[in-house]
Amino acid sequence: MSAKVARIARKDVDDDPLTRAIAPPENETPEQREARVAAEHAAKQHSDAIDEELYRQRQAEKKGPKPVKVLLLGQSESGKSTTLKNFQLMSSPKAFRAERSLWRAVIQLNVLRSIRLILDTMTQALEAQSGGSQYIPNSRPGTPDDIPDREYPKLTPELLKLRMRLSPIFSVEQALTQALAPSGSLEFEATRLKPLRYSSRSNTPNSNKEPTINAALSWKGAIGRLLSGDKSQADEESEFVWDDPKNPGVVLNNCAADIKQLWNDPTVKALLEVRKLRLEEMAGFFLDSLDRVTALEYTPSDGKLHPPFPHHRVLINADDILRARLKTLGVSEHRFKIKAGNMASHEWRVFDVGGQRSLRGMISLNHPAWIPYFDDVDAIIFLAPISCFDQVLAEDPTVNRLEDSILLWKAVVSNPLLKKTNIILFLNKCDMLRAKVASGIQFSKYVVSYGERPNDFGSTSNYLRKKFAGIHKQCSPVARAYYCHFTSVTDTSSTSRILENVQDMLLRQNLEKSSLV
Numbered sequence: 001m002s003a004k005v006a007r008i009a010r011k012d013v014d015d016d017p018l019t020r021a022i023a024p025p026e027n028e029t030p031e032q033r034e035a036r037v038a039a040e041h042a043a044k045q046h047s048d049a050i051d052e053e054l055y056r057q058r059q060a061e062k063k064g065p066k067p068v069k070v071l072l073l074g075q076s077e078s079g080k081s082t083t084l085k086n087f088q089l090m091s092s093p094k095a096f097r098a099e100r101s102l103w104r105a106v107i108q109l110n111v112l113r114s115i116r117l118i119l120d121t122m123t124q125a126l127e128a129q130s131g132g133s134q135y136i137p138n139s140r141p142g143t144p145d146d147i148p149d150r151e152y153p154k155l156t157p158e159l160l161k162l163r164m165r166l167s168p169i170f171s172v173e174q175a176l177t178q179a180l181a182p183s184g185s186l187e188f189e190a191t192r193l194k195p196l197r198y199s200s201r202s203n204t205p206n207s208n209k210e211p212t213i214n215a216a217l218s219w220k221g222a223i224g225r226l227l228s229g230d231k232s233q234a235d236e237e238s239e240f241v242w243d244d245p246k247n248p249g250v251v252l253n254n255c256a257a258d259i260k261q262l263w264n265d266p267t268v269k270a271l272l273e274v275r276k277l278r279l280e281e282m283a284g285f286f287l288d289s290l291d292r293v294t295a296l297e298y299t300p301s302d303g304k305l306h307p308p309f310p311h312h313r314v315l316i317n318a319d320d321i322l323r324a325r326l327k328t329l330g331v332s333e334h335r336f337k338i339k340a341g342n343m344a345s346h347e348w349r350v351f352d353v354g355g356q357r358s359l360r361g362m363i364s365l366n367h368p369a370w371i372p373y374f375d376d377v378d379a380i381i382f383l384a385p386i387s388c389f390d391q392v393l394a395e396d397p398t399v400n401r402l403e404d405s406i407l408l409w410k411a412v413v414s415n416p417l418l419k420k421t422n423i424i425l426f427l428n429k430c431d432m433l434r435a436k437v438a439s440g441i442q443f444s445k446y447v448v449s450y451g452e453r454p455n456d457f458g459s460t461s462n463y464l465r466k467k468f469a470g471i472h473k474q475c476s477p478v479a480r481a482y483y484c485h486f487t488s489v490t491d492t493s494s495t496s497r498i499l500e501n502v503q504d505m506l507l508r509q510n511l512e513k514s515s516l517v
């Protein structure tokens with residue numbers, strides 16, 4: 001190195017402010033030096049202690065409490081996905097709220113389905129009457145056979161006109177189904193939801209007359225996307241062209257008066273009565289909120305938050321999203337950070353599965369494909385909808401729903417693989433059971449063993465709690481605690497209290513297992 005380069009390098013070091021700042025003073029005495037070295041030593045010790053603590057915390061986080069794994073089980077329409085919505089609402093209400101506009105499409109589809117059921121029933125009545133047969137067989141096998149077959153009422157000319165005017169809803173339902181369906185495969189792209197755009201292509205008539213299956217497959221795409229936490233297209237307000245005549249919301253709004261007239265027509269009520277179709281008890285019933293849900297700029301409520309657009313005609317009522325029905329196919333995993341009581345927030349993994357009979361083989365806990373998911377679940381929340389004592393399975397009308405729930409409960413509690421798993425029973429749809437028995441529907445007519453006990457909510461629900469407890473005790477491979485809650489999971493405040501309770505219990509167990517408390 002030449003002298004010149006060496007001089008420049010020396011100058012650079014001298015000019016460096018940090019070097020100058022930490023350099024010892026030029027005229028340092030031996031005492032000053034000793035004090036300085038001692039101070040530097042203490043500072044280093046302090047710094048090392050901080051590093052050590054940070055390292056210890058990182059290690060503790062790695063080893064820390066495992067996420068709590070919860071599996072939701074129960075027959076179709078028992079309320080599993082609705083329970084999942086409660087988890088999501090507790091964990092991130094803002095994200096839940098951001099998805100309201102997507103749920104609007106699901107609710108519109110629910111409304112359209114109810115109307116189509118009425119129109120189909122009218123068609124059946126017309127066919128029966130024109131074919132000379134005025135009687136239909138009992139349409140609900142599985143119900144007591146002492147309900148006599150009845151004659152269809154005659155459709156009035158006004159009703160026939162209404163039917164004509166409402167015929168566009170068939171194609172709108174198809175359009176909306178297509179709008180919700182992910183492109184390409186229906187089943188395997190569960191986590192993507194197409195933005196809601198309506199094209200003229202969407203208005204092609206529905207050639208397939210069996211809507212439930214089609215709709216179910218399409219809805220799979222929607223629910224995965226809605227609840228998967230992918231927020232990239234969560235709020236699709238901008239995708240909605242409010243006055244596009246092809247927009248199902250516009251069609252519904254234009255038909256609102258006719259729909260209301262149809263639903264309130266006494267002949268329609270009599271028709272539904274003959275078919276024993278109780279629409280108000282069916283999943284996704286919104287015909288009692290028509291003014292609200294058919295409003296042009298309707299945004300469904302999440303039950304907690306209020307509209308941010310006071311100048312808009314955004315009509316809000318409680319809990320629409322919780323009441324919206326979207327059938328689940330397959331299995332999906334959802335992760336939440338939730339704070340329970342005084343404890344630090346904790347990770348939860350909740351598995352939601354489709355409860356339809358044909359899907360239950362797939363969710364078998366013994367199935368090799370699912371073992372990695374389910375072998376270490378901390379708890380199963382089993383939902384039994386106890387209001388369904390007088391209903392049959394949609395997928396098999398010879399099977400009573402309550403009986404099916406009891407058989408499924410038996411299978412779950414007796415499964416040896418689950419002998420150490422906490423099983424928490426939600427006797428769900430208590431609100432509907434209460435209303436049903438209060439309206440005079442006799443529980444003992446369907447559950448013969450109930451005998452002469454009073455036909456009220458307290459006695460019927462208690463009877464079922466004991467029945468499920470008996471099976472739990474008898475069939476569990478080893479003795480374990482029986483956790484049972486009466487729930488109405490569409491009610492977010494009571495459900496959040498129950499879920500907090502469950503979370504607290506599971507978290508304590510989890511921490512105990514990891515010997516952290």
Ligand SMILES: Nc1nc2c(ncn2[C@@H]2O[C@H](COP(=O)(O)OP(=O)(O)OP(=O)(O)O)[C@@H](O)[C@H]2O)c(=O)[nH]1
Nearest residue numbers: 077078079080081082283284323328355429488489
């Ligand atoms: N009134 C009332 N309705 C409920 C209750 N729980 C669920 N529902 C409604 O019942 C319908 C079915 O609920 P889901 O949560 O979709 O049922 P699921 O068990 O996920 O059904 P699958 O996905 O088919 O397995 C929805 O429209 C819910 O709003 C309840 O406690 N009370």
Ligand SMILES: [Mg+2]
Nearest residue numbers: 080081327328
């Ligand atoms: Mg579901």
